Every structure is written in structure tokens, then in C-alpha cells.
Amino acid sequence: MHNATNALNPTRGASSMARVEGVLFDIDDTLVDLNSASIMGFHQLTAEDFRDIPAALREHAAHDYADDCAGAYERYMAGELTFLGQRAERIRRAYGLVGVEAPPAEAIAVWSALYEDVVQSMWAPFPDVHDCLDELDALSIPYGAVSNNVEDYQRNKLLLAGLERIAVLVGSDTAGAPKPDPRPFHAGCRLLGTSIGATLYVGDNPVNDVQGAKSAGLQGILLDRAADHTTGSGGILQNLGLLASLIRGNSGFLGT
Structure with a gap:
């Protein structure tokens, strides 16, 4: 504010x-x-995985993901990553921040698709x-x-x-x-x-x-x-x- x-x-x-x-x-x-929608969507998709994580740390991870502190989107724009690839980088980083194992590679696409449905409803x-x-x-x-x-x-x-x-x-x-x-x-x-x-x-x-x-x-x-x-x-x-x-x-x- x-x-x-x-x-x-x-x-x-x-x-x-x-x-x-x-x-x-x-x-x-x-x-x-977009930032608010991304944070809310991230919280919804990680609610189960992060259930034992302190609220402040969950919030930190959500903001890190939404703000793309991994710098992955710029790499996508430069052609170094696919759209799903940049999202995977951000997911793995956010999970690492709270000490939780990230979804396996085969599950990242499912996570991303579910996240997309949620976040689009919040735009x-x-x-x-x-x-x-x-x-x-x-x-x-x-x-x-x-x-x-x-x-x-x-x-x-x-x-x-x-x-x-x-x-x-x-x-x-x-x-x-x-x-x-x-x-x-x-x-x-x-x-x-x-x-x-x-x-x-x-x-x-x-x-x-x-x-x-x-x-x-x-x-x-x-x-x-x-x-x-x-x-x-x-x-x-x-x-x-x-x-x-x-x-x-x-x-x-x-x-x-």
C-alpha cells in the first residue's frame, strides 16, 4: 500500500x-x-505440498515464483527455454526455497496445466x-x-x-x-x-x-x-x- x-x-x-x-x-x-493472480494460483497449487511449511516461507516462495527470481522468463524470451521449461525452472526454485522436493519432470506439465486453469480464472x-x-x-x-x-x-x-x-x-x-x-x-x-x-x-x-x-x-x-x-x-x-x-x-x- x-x-x-x-x-x-x-x-x-x-x-x-x-x-x-x-x-x-x-x-x-x-x-x-498478473502478479496477484500468479501468487494466488501458486498458493492453490502448492497447498498440499506445502501444508507443513510456515506461512511466511510459503509466502516467500510464492512471491519468488511470481516475480521470476530465477530469471527464467527472460531466457524463454531469448529462446533458451520453452514456455514450459521456464515455468519448470521457477517451480523447482520455489520448491527448493522451502526444502520440499519438486514434482518430477513428468508431473511438471500437469502442474503447469492446472496452474494455468487456476490463474486464468484470476486475471x-x-x-x-x-x-x-x-x-x-x-x-x-x-x-x-x-x-x-x-x-x-x-x-x-x-x-x-x-x-x-x-x-x-x-x-x-x-x-x-x-x-x-x-x-x-x-x-x-x-x-x-x-x-x-x-x-x-x-x-x-x-x-x-x-x-x-x-x-x-x-x-x-x-x-x-x-x-x-x-x-x-x-x-x-x-x-x-x-x-x-x-x-x-x-x-x-x-x-x-
Whole structure:
């Protein structure tokens, strides 16, 4: 939970922006609360195996899994692991943290499939997302999403999370490379029909999202709801509630 100071300053450090013609968002932990769903799903799948483990240690393992402290997802994005392989790495690490033997290799796929069913039922947008999109609609600013995941999978995620209104979507597979490569960002701009320099990218990863967007020629802003990131290359937005006001307040905005 943010402290009172942060709550009153949701754009702490946010710099002024140039004209914004369109907005592209990251999906996971920017629009959809994937972290909370992952933690809840992990607890449900490990309830029996971890029944004798102290609650604090169970919580630590769940957060380690959800935060991918194994660094396995980046290896998946680099082509070093399959999707199931990266999940297996995270499962084995989490079980090791609590001193419980991980499921055998032949059971990992079953664990993963059950986890997928559970976590998909828990996908939901953050409370500020629909209001933000409503305001962008009111400003006639088009928006979409660019994600480091398979496009069909992320389309289904948006649908299950009630965000089917986001029609423009670029996945790392259809773009030909994951962020921070410029190609996904540029593909998003083409689909929005906006110029690269006048497109704003909003995401929760300082490197893949903010630095990647800026290197690709877009504007970039870090969404940091936990206020635990530091960045010297742009502003920090602590929720999406004031995104539209930031856009309206920049000197290049031409509202209708």
C-alpha cells in the first residue's frame, strides 16, 4: 500500500511530454494484475505440498515464483527455454526455497496445466485501467498494447480480464522480437496509425518498457505502483489515474 505522500503525488518525478497522438501499454502488471493472480494460483497449487511449511516461507516462495527470481522468463524470451521449461525452472526454485522436493519432470506439465486453469480464472485489470481508457477515449486518443508474450495468449488474457476493448495488440511472436527491440514498438505505432515520436509507451519495466520505447523513438513513462523503481531516464507514474491529465497538460496537446 502506498503511503499518504505517494497517494497525493501519483506522478512523482514525471516529466512534461511532447504532443501525444497515441498510447501503447505493456499488459502484464501494467494493465492486468498478473502478479496477484500468479501468487494466488501458486498458493492453490502448492497447498498440499506445502501444508507443513510456515506461512511466511510459503509466502516467500510464492512471491519468488511470481516475480521470476530465477530469471527464467527472460531466457524463454531469448529462446533458451520453452514456455514450459521456464515455468519448470521457477517451480523447482520455489520448491527448493522451502526444502520440499519438486514434482518430477513428468508431473511438471500437469502442474503447469492446472496452474494455468487456476490463474486464468484470476486475471483481472487493475482498478485504474478502465477509467484511464475511458479518458483516452474522451480525448480521441487511440491506444493499444505491446507485450513480451505470444499474441494469441495475450489476446485471450485481455478477453478474460474484461479488456477486449483494446483492439490493437502486438506480441513478441508477431513482431519478430521481444522488447526492448524496436520492432514491437514500431509495429504498435503502425497499427495505431500514429507517428513514432508522438506515441507514448507506458509499462512497469524500466529497461524493456521505458528504455526500450525511448531507444525506439517513442516517448516512455514508467508505471511503478509499488514506487520501488528508480530511473534517471524519465518520469514515474504511480497509477494510471492521471495519465490523461498529463497528456492534456503537455504543451503540444491539441484537444477538441
